[in-house]
Every structure is written in structure tokens, then in C-alpha cells.
Amino acid sequence: xxxxxxxxxxxxxxxxxxxxxxxxxxxxxxxxxxxxxxxxxxxxxxxxxxxxxxxxxxxxxxxxxxxxxxxxxxxxxxxxxxxxxxxxxxxxxxxxxxxxxxxxxxxxxxxxxxxxxxxxxxxxxxxxxxxxxxxxxxxxxxxxxxxxxxxxxxxxxxxxxxxxxxxxxxxxxxxxxxxxxxxxxxxxxxxxxxxxxxxxxxxxxxxxxxxxxxxxxxxxxxxxxxxxxxxxxxxxxxxxxxxxxxxxxxxxxxxxxxxxxxxxxxxxxxxxxxxxxxxxxxxxxxxxxxxxxxxxxxxxxxxxxxxxxxxxxxxxxxxxxxxxxxxxxxxxxxxxxxxxxxxxxxxxxxxxxxxxxxxxxxxxxxxxxxxxxxxxxxxxxxxxxxxxxxxxxxxxxxxxxxxxxxxxxxxxxxxxxxxxxxxxxxxxxxxxxxxxxxxxxxxxxxxxxxxxxxxxxxxxxxxxxxxxxxxxxxxxxxxxxx
DNA sequence: GCCTTTTTTTG
DNA sequence: AAAAAAAGG
Numbered sequence: 001x002x003x004x005x006x007x008x009x010x011x012x013x014x015x016x017x018x019x020x021x022x023x024x025x026x027x028x029x030x031x032x033x034x035x036x037x038x039x040x041x042x043x044x045x046x047x048x049x050x051x052x053x054x055x056x057x058x059x060x061x062x063x064x065x066x067x068x069x070x071x072x073x074x075x076x077x078x079x080x081x082x083x084x085x086x087x088x089x090x091x092x093x094x095x096x097x098x099x100x101x102x103x104x105x106x107x108x109x110x111x112x113x114x115x116x117x118x119x120x121x122x123x124x125x126x127x128x129x130x131x132x133x134x135x136x137x138x139x140x141x142x143x144x145x146x147x148x149x150x151x152x153x154x155x156x157x158x159x160x161x162x163x164x165x166x167x168x169x170x171x172x173x174x175x176x177x178x179x180x181x182x183x184x185x186x187x188x189x190x191x192x193x194x195x196x197x198x199x200x201x202x203x204x205x206x207x208x209x210x211x212x213x214x215x216x217x218x219x220x221x222x223x224x225x226x227x228x229x230x231x232x233x234x235x236x237x238x239x240x241x242x243x244x245x246x247x248x249x250x251x252x253x254x255x256x257x258x259x260x261x262x263x264x265x266x267x268x269x270x271x272x273x274x275x276x277x278x279x280x281x282x283x284x285x286x287x288x289x290x291x292x293x294x295x296x297x298x299x300x301x302x303x304x305x306x307x308x309x310x311x312x313x314x315x316x317x318x319x320x321x322x323x324x325x326x327x328x329x330x331x332x333x334x335x336x337x338x339x340x341x342x343x344x345x346x347x348x349x350x351x352x353x354x355x356x357x358x359x360x361x362x363x364x365x366x367x368x369x370x371x372x373x374x375x376x377x378x379x380x381x382x383x384x385x386x387x388x389x390x391x392x393x394x395x396x397x398x399x400x401x402x403x404x405x406x407x408x409x410x411x412x413x414x415x416x417x418x419x420x421x422x423x424x425x426x427x428x429x430x431x432x433x434x435x436x437x438x439x440x441x442x443x444x445x446x447x448x449x450x451x452x453x454x455x456x457x458x459x460x461x462x463x464x465x466x467x468x469x470x471x472x473x474x475x476x477x478x479x480x481x482x
Numbered sequence: 483g484c485c486t487t488t489t490t491t492t493g
Numbered sequence: 494a495a496a497a498a499a500a501g502g
Contacts, residue, residue: 239483356483395483407502408484415484470485474502 013184014038014104014132015096017045017089018082019115021108021138021256022067023216024074024177028136029106031175038104039182042075043096044068046196047087052114054303054386057379059348062205063214065198067255070215072193080181083190090122097131100187105131108138108256111293112386113300141171141260141290144297154298157402161294162287174262207346212251212382219252223263227270235281241340241351242425247282250383251349253289260286292387295401303390304371306399314399315476317367326463327362328376330430333459334466335441336416337361339429346429348382353419359396360410365469367476370397398477406477409470416442432458 014033021027033040048055056064072082085092093105105126110119119135126133137143147155147164155161213221226247230237237245252258264283271279299307306312326332330341340354350358355377362373370393377393378384394400398408420426423441427434432455433441444451445461452460 353483360484404483405502409502410483411485478502 011037011039011182012104013100013102013186014040014106015093015100015102016040016042017093017105017107018042018071019044019107019110019256020254022064022071023219023257023259024071024078025216025220026138026174026176026259026262027108028138028175029108029134030178032134032136033104033106034178034181036104039184040080040106041096041100041102041184041187042071042080042082043085043092043190044082045085045087045089045092046198047089047092050087050089050114050118051112054112054114054378057381057384058200059205059208059380059382060384061198062200062208063212063251063348063382064255065193065196066209066214067257068193068196068198070217070257074177074216075181078178078181080183083188084193084196085188085190086196089118090125093122093126094129096187097126097129100184102187103132105133107135109135109143111139111144111297113296113303116297116300138259139256140293141165141264141286142168144294147294154294155291156295158288158291159402161291162284165287165290171261171264174259174265205348208348208382211347211349214251214255214257216257219249219257222247222249222252223258223266227266231267231270231278231282232275234278238281238285239353239419241354242420242422242428246352247285248349250385250388254383254385254388260289288391289388292385292391295391296387299401302394302400303374303386307394307401308399308403310480311397311399314480315367316369319368319372323366323463324368324372326459327358327366331459332361333445333462334361334412335423335426335430335433335444336412336420339420339426342429344377344380348380350381351425353415354425355392356396357410357412357415359393360408361412361464361469363393363397364406364409364473365464365466367469367473370394370399406480407474409473411466411470413443413466430458 016030016033024030030040068082075081096102123133123135142165147161149155149160155164226249230245230247237243253260267279267282295302328341330338330345332338336354337358340350340358344350359373362368363370374389374393377389391400395403398404398406416426423438426441433444435454436444436450440447440450444458448460451458
């Protein structure tokens with residue numbers, strides 16, 4: 001190399017701050033760095049306490065560990081790599097700017113209230129220091145503040161919200177992952193991924209990885225599996241926990257391993273005369289995800305407070321730690337509930353239909369405040385997502401926006417017979433009941449002798465009598481209105 | 483995106 | 494007599 005070359009101005013550096021956008025495909029922050037002629041320095045900053053009361057749970061950490069490793073591997077294939085640091089985020093970015101000489105910072109937005117506040121502060125502070133800072137939308141089809149009703153207010157009901165989305169449906173083109181990435185070794189190397197201690201010390205997550213492959217490649221493989229399999233018939237099969245009837249994309253979406261816009265573009269490409277209704281049904285589910293983020297942005301207190309303030313006076317039952325543990329561990333004596341809770345514990349995921357059933361049981365039959373369920377899901381779900389989790393629990397509990405009315409009580413026996421008609425889901429997750437014939441498998445307490453013979457360790461009676469639980473929930477609700 | 487009970491319709 | 498629809502929580 002001629003010496004003169006070193007005097008030529010090198011390409012300026014930009015920090016690309018990865019958060020819940022752990023992908024290279026259609027990543028606007030990364031792309032903006034490249035398009036503006038910067039050499040991107042990909043960084044991940046571990047700062048769980050910046051999530052406020054909603055620091056990531058254990059299952060989420062286990063997933064993130066693997067997803068970060070996958071992102072780093074993908075970056076390395078392209079000549080770059082991911083650098084890991086400990087927070088606080090602002091101080092870490094400032095120090096990186098000082099040591100690398102980076103002139104810009106790019107990131108993709110998050111919508112959790114604590115993160116929105118933090119990001120706003122980071123942006124203002126760095127800009128005051130003369131740094132170029134830009135944020136982008138990588139996680140949503142539409143930014144929450146761009147969807148308004150006729151009065152200019154945020155929507156509170158899903159159907160009109162969804163109609164508004166459809167009427168303004170205009171998605172930009174996806175940008176493919178760059179084939180090569182310029183690279184700089186300027187500045188500190190950071191710490192090894194293992195230092196972040198995201199992976200469990202004890203391998204309680206062993207059962208997760210038969211079911212899931214975190215990371216961008218796993219996300220695209222899951223999408224392909226969905227398109228080749230469950231998409232056809234999705235509209236009807238998506239409610240069947242005994243089948244692979246859903247996309248199983250939720251954790252990949254949460255971590256931003258795949259863009260919703262990419263999913264839409266693939267589904268539209270795959271749309272045929274035969275599967276149009278199925279594609280539309282899936283898009284509607286993506287719509288619920290959008291709605292959840294819309295609500296969280298506009299009503300940031302809802303992870304901890306009832307959306308419907310009338311419920312602030314509701315007579316929730318005092319929590320019995322023992323009963324709550326029975327629900328958590330899948331030992332309520334109600335098979336469909338126990339199957340769901342055990343699926344969650346063993347795989348970090350639960351079928352959506354079953355989420356509604358176990359949530360209804362906790363908030364109606366046990367009449368426990370939805371927060372107890374939301375917290376448990378938060379810790380155990382690999383797809384734990386503040387927007388979706390909050391909407392889901394407040395929806396079932398009847399306290400939310402466009403929620404199921406409180407008097408809508410799911411009957412777990414009826415739900416099981418409707419959506420797991422052969423009892424296969426129950427048999428898989430509560431195998432000790434597989435020796436019972438099917439109608440009995442939904443309500444084994446109805447034949448105590450058979451239950452004792454087949455599964456002597458299974459609770460002989462449900463935690464709550466179905467009829468009594470329903471009635472007392474309805475009575476508490478009546479008092480609220482009265 | 484429900485359940486139960488009551489009422490009406492259908493075979 | 495059973496199934497479907499309606500009503501109301």
C-alpha cells in the first residue's frame with residue numbers, strides 16, 4: 001500500500017444499535033448507515049433494567065442469547081461482527097462515539113413505554129453533542145401514531161382500526177440483506193456474548209430447542225414451513241392446538257428476526273385463488289399485533305393498569321400462592337388448562353386458543369387479577385411481548401380496549417371438546433391422562449374411579465368447581481355494575 | 483374470539 | 494324431539 005493512501009479520508013463510521021431487530025434482511029437502520037456511506041459498527045448493549053418494571057424474562061433471555069449468536073454469525077459471513085457491551089445505553093453509546101470516532105448512530109424503534117422514553121433521551125442528548133442520530137421503523141407495518149380515527153384520536157376498537165389500516169394499506173418495498181458489509185476495528189471489542197449471562201445456567205430450556213431455532217435463518221425457515229403447510233386451511237385450523245395450525249412466528253417477530261413487511265410480501269406472492277381467505281385471516285392476526293402496539297404507544301400505562309378504569313374497584317380474589325402455583329405448574333385438575341401450562345413451561349410457548357382458555361380460568365374462575373397471569377407469561381414465554389401480552393390479558397379479563405365483556409367466561413371442558421376434539425393435545429402435554437377415553441379426558445373428575453386407576457397422582461377434583469367459579473365471577477361483575 | 487337458558491323452527 | 498336462533502349475562 002502506498003503511504004499516501006493512509007492520508008485519504010476513511011469512510012466515516014456509524015454505530016448501528018441493534019435491539020429487537022436482530023436481522024440483516026430489510027433492516028432500515030443498517031441500510032441507512034450503508035446508504036449514507038458509513039461503515040457500520042454493529043453493537044448490542046445489555047441494559048435489562050432500562051425496561052423498567054418489565055425487564056426481559058428468563059425465557060426471553062434464553063432466546064435472545066441464541067438470536068444474538070445467530071446475528072453475529074450472519075454478520076461475520078459478510079465480513080463484519082457484533083460487539084456486545086453492558087449498559088447504561090446512553091453512556092455506552094457516548095463512550096463508543098468517543099473511542100471509535102463514529103459520527104452517527106442509527107437504530108430501529110421500540111414501542112415499550114420505558115424504551116420510548118429512554119430512546120427519546122438518547123436521541124436528544126446525542127444530537128446536542130452534534131452526533132447524527134436517526135431511528136427507523138423495522139417492527140411494524142404502520143407506526144402507531146400514523147393511524148387515527150376521524151376525530152384524530154387513536155382507535156380503541158379493533159374492527160374500525162383494521163378497516164382504517166386496510167384503507168391506507170401502502171407498504172414500501174423490502175430491502176434484501178447486504179451481501180457484504182464494510183468493517184472497522186476502531187474502538188473497543190466489547191465483551192463476549194457469554195458475559196451477558198443470557199443463557200440459563202441450568203439447562204431448563206432444553207425442551208425449547210427441539211421446537212425453535214432462534215435467529216433470522218430460523219425465522220425464514222419457520223415462514224417457509226408455514227407457507228408450505230399450515231397456511232392452507234389457516235382460517236379454520238388456527239384454533240386447533242392439536243394441529244400445527246398456526247404460523248409459529250411470534251418469537252421471531254418479537255425479536256425482529258423477520259420483518260412483518262417481509263411476511264406480508266411473501267404471503268402476497270403466495271396468494272392463490274384457493275388460499276385467499278387464509279392469507280386474509282393471517283393478515284388480520286398481524287393486524288391484532290399492530291393494534292396491540294398502537295394501544296401500548298397511546299396508552300402506555302396499560303401494562304400495569306386497567307384500560308377500563310371501572311375495573312379499578314373490581315373484587316379480585318386475594319391470591320393464594322399455592323393455588324397460583326397449581327395454575328403455573330399445570331396441576332389444576334382441569335386437563336386443557338394443565339396441558340397449556342405445561343406446554344408453556346416445557347417449550348416457552350402456548351397455542352393462542354389455549355392462552356385464552358387458561359387466562360379466562362385464572363381471571364374468571366379463580367378471579368385473580370390479570371396481572372398475575374401477565375407476569376407469569378412474561379417470564380415463561382419466548383415470545384413475551386409487552387404490547388401483545390398486555391392486550392391479550394386485558395382482552396380476556398374484560399378490562400381492556402375492545403375486550404371480551406367480562407361475562408364471557410370460557411368453559412374449559414367445552415373449549416377442549418371443541419378445539420381438541422380427539423384429546424390429542426391433552427394427551428401430549430398431560431400424558432398421564434392418555435389412558436382415559438375421550439369425553440372423560442376433558443373432565444376426568446366425572447369418573448373418580450377411572451381417574452384414580454389411570455392417573456393416581458393427577459388432582460382428583462378441579463381447583464375450582466366449573467359452575468361455581470363461573471357463577472361467582474358473574475356475581476362479582478354484577479356488583480361492579482350495580 | 484363465550485356460555486347458558488329460553489324461544490322458535492324444523493323434520 | 495332435536496336443531497337453530499335469540500336473548501341476556
